[in-house]
Amino acid sequence: MTVVAVLGVLAAGCSGESSSEPPAFPETARYMADMTSADGAPMAIGISVDGSSVAAYACNGTDDEAWFFGDQSDGAIKLTSRMRDTLTADYDGTDVNGTVTMNGGEYPFTAASVSGLAGMYTAESDGVRASWVVRPDGTATGVQFSGFSQGDRNFDPFNLDGLSDFDVRNDVRNKRKLGPAGPIEFPDGRPQASINGQPVSPILVTGTFRLR
Known part of the structure; x- marks a missing residue:
């Protein structure tokens, strides 16, 4: 093989590598994971994707939660909650791998695809x-x-843009009144729960869901 031919093969190989694209999310998908921080604190996360739209929710079942809303691009998610918690993740073609940072704690996770209820x-x-x-x-x-x-x-809890990350995390965040949610059940395949004794019908969160 001549030098020119060898260079042509190498160029083709390099071109192939540079043109590879990250795996794309399915058009509609849900993922979830249980995760723990370095000190063993537990947290659960759910992620829903619809097209480019993403909604995610993380909570520990007792006194902390974070909602994340935004878009994914090329399988990458980088979102900040209203309380300045962060979610960064990438889709590997099967799972969503990333880290949630909440109240100074980091929670690495691998979220598997889920379906059904x-x-x-x-x-x-x-x-x-x-x-x-x-x-x-x-x-x-x-x-x-x-x-x-x-x-x-x-402060206005629905307009925190004028506050620093420090003020939001150390003042607004700790003024939330949070506690364990009651059980959610699916006796006939439909979600049922109660809030302070009042029956409610929870909705399944999709990627386009947004809170006020």
Whole structure:
């Protein structure tokens, strides 16, 4: 083989490598994972993708949660919650691999594809919201949000753009009233739950779902 031919083969190989594209998400998909921080703190996460739109929810089942909304591009997700928590992840063609950072703790995860009843659910009643991450076996981790404590509150919880990350994470974030969500059940294949004794019908969270 001549030198020119060899160079041609090498160029073709290099060209093939540079043109490889990351795997694309399915048009519609749901993923979930249980994860722990370095100190063993547990957290569950659900992720829904519809086209380019992404919604994700992470919670520990007791006193912390984070909602993430935005878009994915070329299988990559990089989102920041209203409370300045972060979610970064990449789709590898099968799973979603990434890290959630909440309240100073990092939670690495590998989220597998789920179907059927598994996924994220949420419901509201009289201004109180309960949300869950449901596993394929039907078990769930959920948190109930009952608004913000009063006291010296001097912020609009729906417009935090003027506050620094430090102020949001160390002031606004810890004024949320959070507690364990009640159980979510599927007696006839439809989600049922209650919030403060009031029956509710949780909805399945899709990638286009957004909170106010």
